[in-house]
Amino acid sequence: MTTHSQRQGSRRASGLGMRGAWGPLAGAVLLAVAGVAGAAKAGAGPTPYRVSDNCAICHGMRGASTDYNVIPRLAGQHKAYLVMQLKQFRNGHRADQNGNIYMAPVAQGLTDGQIDQLAGYFAAQRPRMQASGVSHAGxxxxxxxxxxxxxxxxxxxxxxxxxxxxxxxxxxxxxxxxxxxxxxxxxxxxxxxxxxxxxxxxxxxxxxxxxxxxxxxxxxxx
Ligand code: HEC
Ligand code: HEC
Structure with missing residues (x-):
């Protein structure tokens, strides 16, 4: 069951309020993005994209993180959908608030090849996304x-x-x-x-x- 305070927490973590709550995370993202840019500049051929250096911070290694409640599960999601969303974050088509703040900087550093690889990786994760056991009214x-x-x-x-x-x-x-x-x-x-x-x-x-x-x-x- 969801407790009252959990619900309050969810509300606080949503929308604009999240900026404040995510201070440390935003820092982690900047570091992660800098890492990607650095790897791209190294020039020693393609560096295998490291999920652990970036995506895992928010989504978890398997795309099943439950740490932040507005971060989607990715485990077992359809590959074609994941590819499309990553490209939409990258080209600014998906520019809703959380997408803009958290995913646009990440996606801008990705090549088509990396997007394909990442989408394939998360689509293949098992178990696929599933109920957390927390029930919500309605x-x-x-x-x-x-x-x-x-x-x-x-x-x-x-x-x-x-x-x-x-x-x-x-x-x-x-x-x-x-x-x-x-x-x-x-x-x-x-x-x-x-x-x-x-x-x-x-x-x-x-x-x-x-x-x-x-x-x-x-x-x-x-
Ligand atoms: C700073 C945290 C953070 C990092 C790092 C991050 N994401 Fe995300 N991701 C989010 C948030 C928040 C959303 C939801 C955006 C929205 O509401 O539009 C999201 C959404 C997505 C979606 C859309 C899923 C859907 O169901 O529509 C995909 C795909 C995705 N992320 C993949 C990745 C990949 C791949 C990486 C690593 C290259 C990554 N993310 C790194 C926070 C992050
Ligand atoms: C006519 C087809 C259609 C119907 C009916 C439809 N959807 Fe969708 N839905 C889509 C498509 C296509 C997308 C992908 C959108 C995109 O690419 O951004 C989507 C995306 C979504 C997402 C985003 C998922 C994610 O991971 O970010 C949610 C949530 C959603 N739909 C909920 C609903 C709900 C709830 C209903 C019924 C009230 C509904 N949909 C009815 C076609 C439909």
Whole structure:
């Protein structure tokens, strides 16, 4: 069960408040990015990209970190989706707040080859992302939204694209077992248009904060 103070913590760690809380992390990222740039300049042929020097700081070695609640799980995510997102962070297309602050500097240092390698590495991690065992309120209502949509608000059934088990395919992400706070955050970004995707911007247009939390509660329980 989530305690009251855990929920307060989640709220504080979201959005702008996170900048402060992540002070030390931002430093680690700068170091990690400097490392990448340095390796690229060394000129002694391609340096194998080191997940442990960079991605692992935030995502964990296997893409299953639970240290920061707005950082997504990557373990077992579809490779094509991961490639696309890394390229979108790199070219500035995915410029929502957390993406801009934390992923853009990382992605700017990556070559196409490294993106391919990293996406393949995280896609191959097992066990794939899965429920953490922490339950959040509203999962039952969230399941109904996922399976049937909300006709009165023109919200389509999520399963139409993400699959009945929320497993996704190719560039349609697996969202089963994704972290609660991350999913709520992404739905907010799609809703306010700072994360751009024609399909998801339309889908999230009418979704309320309560509905975002419900559907995230369901997905994080899978
Ligand atoms: C400073 C912490 C940090 C580091 C280091 C970091 N990430 Fe991230 N990553 C994040 C955050 C935060 C997000 C969520 C961004 C958002 O909300 O748009 C994210 C999102 C992603 C996503 C999008 C996943 C999805 O489901 O859409 C991918 C892919 C990703 N990171 C891969 C990597 C790889 C590969 C590395 C190493 C090269 C890396 N990240 C390094 C913090 C980090
Ligand atoms: C018409 C197809 C379609 C429908 C219906 C749909 N999605 Fe999506 N969804 C996508 C696509 C495509 C993406 C990838 C967006 C991108 O590339 O940035 C996505 C991305 C997402 C993400 C981001 C995942 C991540 O790892 O960052 C979440 C969360 C999400 N959808 C939730 C939902 C929910 C909840 C619903 C139902 C209310 C829904 N989707 C309905 C196509 C769809």
């Amino acid at each position: 999962a039952k209502a969230g399941k109904a939204i996922f399976m049937n949509g909300v006709t009165s608000e023109q919200i389509p059934a999520c399963m139409e694209c993400h699959g009945a088990q929320a497993q996704g395919a190719s560039t349609f992400p697996d969202i089963a077992g994704q972290r609660y706070r991350y999913t709520v955050q992404q739905l907010k970004y799609f809703h306010n248009g700072t994360r751009k995707n024609t399909l998801m911007n339309q889908i999230a247009k009418n979704i309320t904060l309560t509905q975002m939390k419900e559907v995230a509660a369901y997905l994080s329980s899978l």
